[in-house]
Amino acid sequence: DAKTTQPNSMESNEEEPVHLPCNHSTISGTDYIHWYRQLPSQGPEYVIHGLTSNVNNRMASLAIAEDRKSSTLILHRATLRDAAVYYCILRETGNQFYFGTGTSLTVIP
Amino acid sequence: DVKVTQSSRYLVKRTGEKVFLECVQDMDHENMFWYRQDPGLGLRLIYFSYDVKMKEKGDIPEGYSVSREKKERFSLILESASTNQTSMYLCASSATWPATEAFFGQGTRLTVV
Numbered sequence: 001d002a003k004t005t006q007p008n009s010m011e012s013n014e015e016e017p018v019h020l021p022c023n024h025s026t027i028s029g030t031d032y033i034h035w036y037r038q039l040p041s042q043g044p045e046y047v048i049h050g051l052t053s054n055v056n057n058r059m060a061s062l063a064i065a066e067d068r069k070s071s072t073l074i075l076h077r078a079t080l081r082d083a084a085v086y087y088c089i090l091r092e093t094g095n096q097f098y099f100g101t102g103t104s105l106t107v108i109p
Numbered sequence: 110d111v112k113v114t115q116s117s118r119y120l121v122k123r124t125g126e127k128v129f130l131e132c133v134q135d136m137d138h139e140n141m142f143w144y145r146q147d148p149g150l151g152l153r154l155i156y157f158s159y160d161v162k163m164k165e166k167g168d169i170p171e172g173y174s175v176s177r178e179k180k181e182r183f184s185l186i187l188e189s190a191s192t193n194q195t196s197m198y199l200c201a202s203s204a205t206w207p208a209t210e211a212f213f214g215q216g217t218r219l220t221v222v
Contacts, residue, residue, distance in 0.1 A: 034210070036210075036211075042215065042216075043113075043199050043201070043213030043214055043215055043216050044152070044199070044201075044211075044213050045213065046210030046211065046212075049210070087151070087152070096142075096154060096157055096165075096167070097142065097154070097201070097203070097211050098154060098168070099144070099151050099152035099153075099154075100151050101149065101150065101151035102151055
């Protein structure tokens with residue numbers, strides 16, 4: 001299973017941008033990069049995914065390095081509701097989703 | 110609204126009991142997954158199924174089995190529950206790669222006493 005590495009925790013001030021990094025040096029050419037987040041007492045929810053190009057949606061942006069060995073999830077203006085654990089995972093051709101321990105984001109009012 | 114439903118939010122069982130955790134999805138997804146989540150360990154994949162009656166082991170299958178008799182239902186079975194299986198259990202489903210997201214249920218917090 002392909003692995004990702006994320007910082008255990010990060011803090012951000014409310015209404016400021018947040019950049020959550022992820023390293024995936026063993027990524028293969030067909031692995032999609034997915035981000036999920038888990039709010040307290042809930043199951044994880046999908047945030048965004050990409051293969052090679054940067055991606056934007058209503059929740060966030062995903063910046064993928066040219067060599068694809070790292071990526072960054074960007075929350076443009078953090079709110080208190082964005083406080084969650086964020087998981088960066090690789091979707092392999094075998095259909096599995098392997099999660100790690102994620103980054104716990106604290107948003108400071 | 111798409112949905113993955115787990116049969117119980119909270120469950121308390123005794124050591125040695127046979128425990129069934131049920132998961133149903135209404136999205137006609139091929140893939141279904143069972144994870145357990147423990148503090149400091151993140152989500153760990155127990156089993157997944159890519160079709161009816163098909164299953165594959167994840168990272169931590171020991172002490173668990175699964176059943177998928179119908180496409181919409183995926184059951185996790187603890188043949189003889191032990192205290193080290195006390196955990197949060199999460200079910201998910203997704204369409205086939207390279208489809209986008211997995212959808213998760215709300216989780217079942219199982220306590221084995």
